Amino acid sequence: MRILKICDYCKKDFIAKKTSSKTCSDDCAKRLYKLNLRNKKIHHEELKTEFKRKPEAFIKEDQIKAIQAKENLTLKEAAVLLNISPLTLRRWILGGKVRSNKIGKKHMILKVDLSF
Ligand SMILES: [Zn+2]
Numbered sequence: 001m002r003i004l005k006i007c008d009y010c011k012k013d014f015i016a017k018k019t020s021s022k023t024c025s026d027d028c029a030k031r032l033y034k035l036n037l038r039n040k041k042i043h044h045e046e047l048k049t050e051f052k053r054k055p056e057a058f059i060k061e062d063q064i065k066a067i068q069a070k071e072n073l074t075l076k077e078a079a080v081l082l083n084i085s086p087l088t089l090r091r092w093i094l095g096g097k098v099r100s101n102k103i104g105k106k107h108m109i110l111k112v113d114l115s116f
Pocket of ligand 1: 007008009010011012023024025028
């Protein structure tokens with residue numbers, strides 16, 4: 001089998017013997033591998049800096065589990081469950097899209113009210 005493909009690394013046409021081939025040569029394959037590795041590392045570093053700058057924007061898996069176990073949620077927790085920003089949720093509440101009980105200055109949202 002011969003397939004005309006474009007090398008993922010040097011962007012040149014090449015004849016591939018296997019459908020899984022992504023690069024024209026071993027050299028390109030090695031370079032592509034290194035490039036991907038570097039990109040992954042850069043991405044990881046970017047996430048790390050972002051975490052240092054805005055730790056509240058990140059949520060841990062066990063925190064999500066804890067929130068999921070609760071019936072009464074704060075605005076922030078409910079926003080996490082819905083995967084939206086607290087600001088958006090506040091807008092939804094004000095617009096009547098989501099029911100909330102105001103306790104003092106805090107919005108408390110019942111989890112059952114989120115299943116729409
Ligand atoms: Zn190539």
